[in-house]
Amino acid sequence: MSAMIGPYEQSDAAKAAYDARWERILACVRLEQPDRMPTAMQTFFWPATRAGISYKELMYDYEKNKDVCFDIVREFEPDGVYTLVLGTAIGRLLEKLDFKQLQWPGHGLRDDQPYQYLDREYMSADEYDEFLFDPTGFYLQKYLPRVAGVFAGFDKLPVFPGLHYFRLCFAVRAFAQPEVRASFERIVAAGEEANVAMGHHLDWTNRIAAAGFPLINSAASIAPYDFIADYFRGATGTMKDLYRHKDKLKQVLDKAAIFIARMTIANARAANHPIVFIPVHWAPDRFMSPKQFEAFWWPSFRAMMMLLIEADLIPMPLWESDCTKRLPVIRDVPPGKCIYWFERTDMVAAFEALGDRVALRGNVSPSLLATGQPAEVDAAVKHLVDNVWRKGGKLILDGAFGIPDETPTANVRAMYDAARKYAG
Amino acid sequence: MSEQERQLVDWLADMEEDDALALAKRMLLEEGANPARVLDLCRAAMDIVGKRFEAGEYFLPELVIAGEMLDTIGRVAKPLMRSGPGEGPKKLGKVLIGSVHGDLHDIGKNIVSFMLDINGFEVKDIGVDAPAQRFVDAIEAFKPDVVGLSGFLTLAFDSMKETIAAFEQAGLRGRFKTMIGGGQIDETVRAYTGADAFGINAVEAVALCRNWLGVSA
Numbered sequence: 001m002s003a004m005i006g007p008y009e010q011s012d013a014a015k016a017a018y019d020a021r022w023e024r025i026l027a028c029v030r031l032e033q034p035d036r037m038p039t040a041m042q043t044f045f046w047p048a049t050r051a052g053i054s055y056k057e058l059m060y061d062y063e064k065n066k067d068v069c070f071d072i073v074r075e076f077e078p079d080g081v082y083t084l085v086l087g088t089a090i091g092r093l094l095e096k097l098d099f100k101q102l103q104w105p106g107h108g109l110r111d112d113q114p115y116q117y118l119d120r121e122y123m124s125a126d127e128y129d130e131f132l133f134d135p136t137g138f139y140l141q142k143y144l145p146r147v148a149g150v151f152a153g154f155d156k157l158p159v160f161p162g163l164h165y166f167r168l169c170f171a172v173r174a175f176a177q178p179e180v181r182a183s184f185e186r187i188v189a190a191g192e193e194a195n196v197a198m199g200h201h202l203d204w205t206n207r208i209a210a211a212g213f214p215l216i217n218s219a220a221s222i223a224p225y226d227f228i229a230d231y232f233r234g235a236t237g238t239m240k241d242l243y244r245h246k247d248k249l250k251q252v253l254d255k256a257a258i259f260i261a262r263m264t265i266a267n268a269r270a271a272n273h274p275i276v277f278i279p280v281h282w283a284p285d286r287f288m289s290p291k292q293f294e295a296f297w298w299p300s301f302r303a304m305m306m307l308l309i310e311a312d313l314i315p316m317p318l319w320e321s322d323c324t325k326r327l328p329v330i331r332d333v334p335p336g337k338c339i340y341w342f343e344r345t346d347m348v349a350a351f352e353a354l355g356d357r358v359a360l361r362g363n364v365s366p367s368l369l370a371t372g373q374p375a376e377v378d379a380a381v382k383h384l385v386d387n388v389w390r391k392g393g394k395l396i397l398d399g400a401f402g403i404p405d406e407t408p409t410a411n412v413r414a415m416y417d418a419a420r421k422y423a424g
Numbered sequence: 425m426s427e428q429e430r431q432l433v434d435w436l437a438d439m440e441e442d443d444a445l446a447l448a449k450r451m452l453l454e455e456g457a458n459p460a461r462v463l464d465l466c467r468a469a470m471d472i473v474g475k476r477f478e479a480g481e482y483f484l485p486e487l488v489i490a491g492e493m494l495d496t497i498g499r500v501a502k503p504l505m506r507s508g509p510g511e512g513p514k515k516l517g518k519v520l521i522g523s524v525h526g527d528l529h530d531i532g533k534n535i536v537s538f539m540l541d542i543n544g545f546e547v548k549d550i551g552v553d554a555p556a557q558r559f560v561d562a563i564e565a566f567k568p569d570v571v572g573l574s575g576f577l578t579l580a581f582d583s584m585k586e587t588i589a590a591f592e593q594a595g596l597r598g599r600f601k602t603m604i605g606g607g608q609i610d611e612t613v614r615a616y617t618g619a620d621a622f623g624i625n626a627v628e629a630v631a632l633c634r635n636w637l638g639v640s641a
Contacts, residue, residue, distance in 0.1 A: 103528065110526075113526050113579065114577065114579065116527075116528045116529070116577070118528070119529075119531065235531050236488050236531070239484055239485035239488040239489070240485070240488055240489060240492065242485045243439060243441060243485065243489050244441070286483065286484070286624075286625055287483060287484050288483045288484065288485055289481075289482070289483050292483070292485065320607075321607060365610065365612070366578050366608045367578075367581065367608055367609070367610050367612040367613045367616075368612055370578050370581055371581055371612055371613060371616040372612060401608075404578035404608075405578060405579065406578055406579060406581065406582060
């Protein structure tokens with residue numbers, strides 16, 4: 001007997017393997033003992049490195065992207081796989097959007113460079129009130145035209161709140177303006193490209209599922225502070241706001257916690273996958289004081305995570321850099337509901353502080369994976385197995401930040417082999 | 425130090441931005457205070473800020489606000505200086521800094537530059553995505569005591585290694601110390617790139633430079 005996943009046939013053996021892999025991840029989340037230590041695979045441009053194609057090809061050639069991303073999943077057999085295609089096959093969509101927040105290969109960068117975010121102020125400090133009063137209006141008329149060229153005509157749209165009766169009837173004149181028409185035409189084209197990209201993601205997801213491999217997450221989300229710091233006010237802008245506009249910043253964070261949660265719940269339900277990946281940028285020990293962290297960063301993030309948990313989702317924050325001093329604070333979540341992925345935080349310390357609360361993910365160091373020797377990678381995995389997994393930690397093994405783009409294949413092999421060698 | 429001068433230093437060091445700026449402007453524009461003296465007070469305040477950062481009392485937001493206050497007062501004070509800027513104390517040494525080839529990130533680099541600057545070093549920043557040759561050309565012109573290579577992405581590992589190799593090839597390697605820093609940098613990367621040292625934050629960068637130049641903290 002076999003089943004069809006989209007156009008792909010899934011054998012009974014592949015189905016059993018898929019179910020076993022997914023159950024390992026879920027057992028960890030529930031803080032129960034799985035049959036062996038699960039592994040995960042997250043990476044961005046390493047599939048191109050592995051296959052010997054350019055980063056630009058990975059971003060622009062859907063079929064090649066799916067093939068090389070499928071090949072590495074089959075080769076290394078992780079228990080949970082990142083949305084590899086969705087994370088990189090976006091060159092055509094970014095172009096159609098005239099997206100301004102990134103530079104990418106073929107668009108400001110060389111073919112062998114990964115895409116990079118442009119940290120800027122996309123909202124000025126004196127626009128907080130406008131954002132707070134009417135976030136949707138601010139998005140339409142200010143934010144969207146700043147971040148993507150397709151929305152250039154949106155600054156000509158009417159102000160919607162207040163429209164009524166004949167005022168509403170005649171307000172539609174705005175949509176007949178040449179700039180607005182042109183914007184909508186470009187948006188439709190970008191929307192069609194987004195559908196194509198999403199179609200390839202779904203096709204690849206079916207293909208790996210048929211081969212026995214589940215995604216570890218589908219939806220992704222963001223912490224409210226990071227949302228404002230990264231995508232609106234800029235990193236330094238938000239740091240200034242901690243002093244100059246602290247009340248307004250807090251109001252925005254509280255509001256963002258709700259609308260980000262709503263967006264994330266809708267996306268996760270559409271994808272029919274409970275685990276939500278949340279890269280965390282501005283929580284590390286060195287960025288802000290414990291007092292600032294507890295006043296500004298954590299409350300809105302916790303509120304958002306609780307909304308996700310109440311919606312039966314499983315938040316999976318990736319706590320970037322070193323968050324050791326934050327451990328006592330971020331412990332304040334219900335047990336058995338989250339996966340905490342740590343980058344440079346000592347995993348043993350994380351296990352000791354949080355082992356009875358959350359599953360853990362990580363954290364073979366990027367520098368070791370990219371520049372070390374296979375024996376050193378093996379030893380790093382053994383260290384995690386001996387000091388976390390064997391002591392009862394519900395660890396999902398992965399690179400500290402997935403697999404760095406430049407990693408030699410032998411080191412990737414060493415990481416996944418060591419997981420099997422030392423932890424079943 | 426007068427009561428008023430002490431108040432300015434305290435407000436600057438305590439992040440009382442509105443009060444500090446108002447007082448500095450009043451001193452400079454209404455009371456005819458010596459602009460060089462006001463900038464000396466700013467340096468004294470920044471010294472306190474730096475020490476609080478080193479002690480883990482202040483973090484990046486305080487450095488950013490401190491930098492803003494310094495810039496604002498500098499913009500008011502410098503046009504008032506009769507002999508122009510440059511009356512400050514002798515610099516402790518020269519540091520050239522930049523984000524390496526392929527990497528566009530600059531937040532960490534800018535923080536390190538600021539900390540070095542307020543700690544008395546002359547800093548030349550050559551920007552982001554700097555090819556090895558730009559470093560080499562800048563080294564020959566600026567003659568730094570220390571070169572800082574910054575990078576946030578893992579691609580920076582190879583870029584740093586190539587840049588340091590270019591220093592060797594240009595015959596420059598022995599003339600200065602090389603330090604590396606950034607989100608993913610550790611001892612493994614230092615050994616891989618051949619840098620003299622790495623730092624995990626701006627405090628360590630300052631400590632490395634002080635140590636190499638024989639300056640006591």
